[in-house]
Amino acid sequence: MEDRYDVIVIGGGVSGCSTAFFLASDPGFDGRILVVERDPTYQDAPSARATGGIRQQFSTPENVRIGLFGSHFVRNASDYLSIDGEAPDLSWREGGYLLLATPESLPVMRENNAVQRAEGADIALLAPPELERKFDWLNTDGIAGGCNGLSGEGWVDPYSLLQAFRRKARSLGVEVVHDEALRVARSGSRVESVTLAKGGEIEAGAVVNAAGASGVKEIAATVGVDLPIESRKRCTFVFECRERVEPVPLTILPEGIGFRPEGRTFLANRAPPPESDPPTRDTDIDHDLFEELIWPALAARVPAFEAIKVTSAWCCHYDFNTLDENAIVGTTPGLDNFYVLAGFSGHGLQQSPAMGRATSELILHGEYRTLDLRRFGYERVLAGEPLVEANCF
Ligand SMILES: Cc1cc2nc3c(=O)[nH]c(=O)nc-3n(C[C@H](O)[C@H](O)[C@H](O)COP(=O)(O)OP(=O)(O)OC[C@H]3O[C@@H](n4cnc5c(N)ncnc54)[C@H](O)[C@@H]3O)c2cc1C
Known part of the structure; x- marks a missing residue:
């Protein structure tokens, strides 16, 4: 040095x-x-x-x-990040996002979608029948629409x-x-x-x-x-589902729960409610968050997720701008x-x-x-x- x-x-x-x-x-x-x-x-x-x-x-x-x-x-990681001609494998899956809206939140989703499309993002606003056709695992009761990234959205490792x-x-x-x-x-x-x-x-x-x-x-x-900026704890839960559920984009439920496939399993997380989300560096996994808030919402929106088994979980902290x-x-x-x-x-x-x-x-x-x-x-x-x-x- x-x-x-x-x-x-x-x-x-x-x-x-x-x-x-x-x-x-x-x-x-x-x-x-x-x-x-x-x-x-x-x-x-x-x-x-x-x-x-x-x-x-x-x-x-x-x-x-x-x-x-x-x-x-x-997408172009090989151009940016290759070393001696060897490209990195980022495990990029262009599986899209799916954000779901209730009747109350649909007008805001519509406005946001207009902003996204004006910027050139390839995101479709789908009505419930289209959602059901594309994602037959989804229960659309109480869902007024959803925004789905057709290209350019997904996840990396x-x-x-x-x-x-x-x-x-x-x-x-x-x-x-x-x-x-x-x-x-x-x-x-x-x-x-x-x-x-x-x-x-x-x-x-x-x-x-x-x-x-x-x-x-x-x-x-x-x-x-x-x-x-505060340190806020976020827990991620990995679960298995007996039934085959696909194709699953990175889905965000109106309750603020996100989940996506990870191989044959799924990852799910959500921020705790604001009153239980203090600045912290503690690393205890909040199992109650899964049992009381995440799993009931998953099971209600995706009937196949009524029978799931959590196989692992972890927590870490991110930099929250208050x-x-x-x-x-x-x-x-x-x-x-x-x-x-x-x-x-x-x-x-x-x-x-x-x-x-x-x-x-x-x-x-x-x-x-x-x-x-x-x-x-x-x-x-x-x-x-x-x-x-x-x-x-
Ligand atoms: C559960 C969860 C899910 C997330 N999902 C997504 C997602 O889907 N998409 C997305 O875009 N983002 C996501 N994020 C957020 C994303 O992970 C963070 O915003 C991002 O990783 C921040 O990167 P960073 O380099 O700024 O900070 P960090 O990853 O925190 O890196 C900072 C580094 O600084 C080091 N450091 C700290 N203090 C010192 C010091 N004094 N001296 C030397 N080193 C120091 C630390 O050891 C650390 O390695 C998620 C975060 C969590 C917790």
């Missing part, structure tokens, strides 16, 4: 590794990049434990565009995407070190160094804070930046070379290609060159003006 880097990225999850990859791939950049990762096993990182969904079914035009780039990126970014970044000269960033030192409007638990103080030309739920807030606080459940990206007022990349609130895996690229553009050019992501800036936090995204789950 050197004692100075042009860019130090704190956090080697998908956000940090994507940023390092895009920086290192830019022909105009020949600086040194260091990624600092506290836990290279990633056992508690959502980057390794997410559901892996990539969608365009958002309400904010920027999020739709980010999702479009996300699916373009994974999160850990494979993370490792593909990381390996490719390393192949381009990025150094990844197993260490913990303790603090960032600031002088006036610039950050100057990062102090590591083992490696001591390392000078930095710029610092990217991509430390996720387990560190982004604490690192930002060391330079006087207060991020409205202002508006959207990412916070870019510099913070008063600091020229300190970049934040966090607050994804459950959709950061699919956003990692676009957000990493955007952060590299800010560092290299001082402005966004591809997608204009200024509305995700920290300024909205200071102004108390949420960038509301209706489709958060």
Whole structure:
């Protein structure tokens, strides 16, 4: 390890590794990049434990565009992430999303669908009879319609995407070190160094804070930046079903429960109700959540799911933005070379290609060159003006 880097990225999850990859791939950049990762096993990182969904079914035009780039990126992963001609296998399944609406939520779904289609997303709004024809396993009682991604939506294996970014970044000269960033030192409007638990103080030309739920807030606080980000626990349950149920897109029920196939099993999760969703780092699996909220809704909407068996479960934490459940990206007022990349609130895996690229553009050019992501800036936090995204789950 050197004692100075042009860019130090704190956090080697998908956000940090994507940023390092895009920086290192830019022909105009020949600086040194260091990624600092506290836990290279990633056992508690959502980057390794997410559901892996990539969608365009958002309400904010920027999020739709980010999702479009996300699916373009994974479809073309061999162009972006191959090493010596060997393409990574991200287990990309273009199985679509299916969001279901009640009569009350249908008008909003319609508005969102218009936004998505205007941005070029291939998403159909289906009436109940069409839903029944396409998904004969679904009970449409109380369902007024559903939005189904016909192409461009699906899921990857999160850990494979993370490792593909990381390996490719390393192949381009990025150094990844197993260490913990303790603090960032600031002088006036610039950050100057990062102090590591083992490696001591390392000078930095710029610092990217991509430390996720387990560190982004604490690192930002060391330079006087207060991020409205909390660590929230999310549990995922794996279950088997005796009957064959297919084809199943990544389905989101009106109750906020998501499920998708994983080989011959299924993954399911949902956020706990707001009153039982405190900031926490505890790792106990919330079995009551499955028994009391998830399973009854699954069984009601998918009759075959009345007879299922949970085979495993895990929990991890994601970076929940309490202002508006959207990412916070870019510099913070008063600091020229300190970049934040966090607050994804459950959709950061699919956003990692676009957000990493955007952060590299800010560092290299001082402005966004591809997608204009200024509305995700920290300024909205200071102004108390949420960038509301209706489709958060
Ligand atoms: C159950 C669940 C399901 C999800 N499903 C989806 C989905 O379907 N689609 C989707 O797009 N997103 C999904 N997400 C969200 C997604 O996983 C996250 O938004 C994304 O992984 C965030 O990546 P990150 O790199 O910003 O943060 P992280 O993955 O948290 O990575 C941050 C890294 O920083 C390291 N770190 C922290 N502090 C320090 C420090 N001081 N020094 C050094 N290293 C440090 C951590 O060890 C960690 O590896 C889901 C999340 C969960 C929990």
